[in-house]
Amino acid sequence: MEYRVESDRDDGTVWKSEGGKSFLQLGDSLASMQNLPAGSVDCIWTDPPYLLSNDGITCVAGRMVKVNKGEWDRSRGIDLDHEFNRTWLGECFRILKPNGSIWVSGTLHVYLSVGMAMQQIGFRILNDIVWEKPAPPPNLGCRCFTHSTEILLWATKAKKGGKDRHKFNYELMKEENGDKQMKNVWRFSTPTDEEKRLGKHPTQKPVALIARCLRATTDPGDLVLDPFAGSGSTGVAALKLGRHFVGYEQNKTYALLAASRLSEIAGEDLPESISTTSALVSRKRQQSLFAKA
Numbered sequence: 204m205e206y207r208v209e210s211d212r213d214d215g216t217v218w219k220s221e222g223g224k225s226f227l228q229l230g231d232s233l234a235s236m237q238n239l240p241a242g243s244v245d246c247i248w249t250d251p252p253y254l255l256s257n258d259g260i261t262c263v264a265g266r267m268v269k270v271n272k273g274e275w276d277r278s279r280g281i282d283l284d285h286e287f288n289r290t291w292l293g294e295c296f297r298i299l300k301p302n303g304s305i306w307v308s309g310t311l312h313v314y315l316s317v318g319m320a321m322q323q324i325g326f327r328i329l330n331d332i333v334w335e336k337p338a339p340p341p342n343l344g345c346r347c348f349t350h351s352t353e354i355l356l357w358a359t360k361a362k363k364g365g366k367d368r369h370k371f372n373y374e375l376m377k378e379e380n381g382d383k384q385m386k387n388v389w390r391f392s393t394p395t396d397e398e399k400r401l402g403k404h405p406t407q408k409p410v411a412l413i414a415r416c417l418r419a420t421t422d423p424g425d426l427v428l429d430p431f432a433g434s435g436s437t438g439v440a441a442l443k444l445g446r447h448f449v450g451y452e453q454n455k456t457y458a459l460l461a462a463s464r465l466s467e468i469a470g471e472d473l474p475e476s477i478s479t480t481s482a483l484v485s486r487k488r489q490q491s492l493f494a495k496a
């Protein structure tokens with residue numbers, strides 16, 4: 204497969220949009236985030252290492268396989284893991300705008316630490332979104348229930364009743380939900396083969412899931428950051444919705460896969476396949492949202 208790599212310069216940029224407002228860099232996000240100014244990012248959507256690669260087993264496509272995703276996903280013990288979460292979330296706090304949102308996905312291996320770290324740092328958690336998977340892999344050990352959900356913690360820096368109010372496109376979410384208030388339980392399938400067409404990442408997230416979060420808490424032209432970009436799903440969702448995107452990924456194979464996906468999207472001028480609940484959002488509405496970009 205051929206990847207169009209923008210350059211391999213010292214700053215690690217592997218993809219950049221025309222005009223340079225969106226880019227993806229290869230490198231350690233804990234260091235790279237320090238280059239972003241305080242209060243410069245509208246929204247952070249990220250899927251950090253869940254730290255669940257403990258040599259256990261799981262089921263993939265009907266086959267028993269090791270759960271291990273890679274060394275980046277290995278736990279170093281709860282204290283060091285929590286310290287890691289506090290460190291990157293602390294940087295996120297610094298660079299997020301006062302009315303911005305942060306979304307962090309996780310399973311029980313990580314969201315308890317992430318939620319605690321968020322509160323220790325000063326974030327206000329607004330919702331825990333339950334992402335329900337319609338076809339989860341079976342539980343091979345048969346010693347507990349089938350894991351079929353992940354949690355998305357949505358938080359802001361804005362204080363309750365303070366002068367800054369977090370951005371929330373409430374009416375749009377209601378409209379997408381057949382004119383009823385949207386609940387915090389969302390059903391989305393895992394990424395389709397189409398989303399993995401350019402290559403695979405072991406923990407790839409569905410673009411549709413991320414896109415709903417971005418439609419809820421950003422507007423066209425806003426800047427979205429993902430410090431653990433993986434295959435670039437957050438960037439794909441952001442660009443398709445007319446948002447700008449900054450991403451960091453430390454693994455070269457994944458960074459190049461993300462670069463390839465982002466290159467493919469850039470230049471498209473309509474959010475064609477973003478559709479989640481888009482059947483409920485008129486095409487006209489999508490076009491008018493996009494026109495504001």
Ligand SMILES: C[S@@+](CC[C@H](N)C(=O)[O-])C[C@H]1O[C@@H](n2cnc3c(N)ncnc32)[C@H](O)[C@@H]1O
Nearest residue numbers: 231232250406407408431433434436452453454
């Ligand atoms: C859970 S995966 C993200 C998957 C992504 N949401 C997707 O849809 O493809 C986490 C990613 O973070 C990367 N990573 C881990 N530690 C990192 C660090 N310190 N800096 C940058 N990337 C890191 C890993 O290589 C891995 O690809």
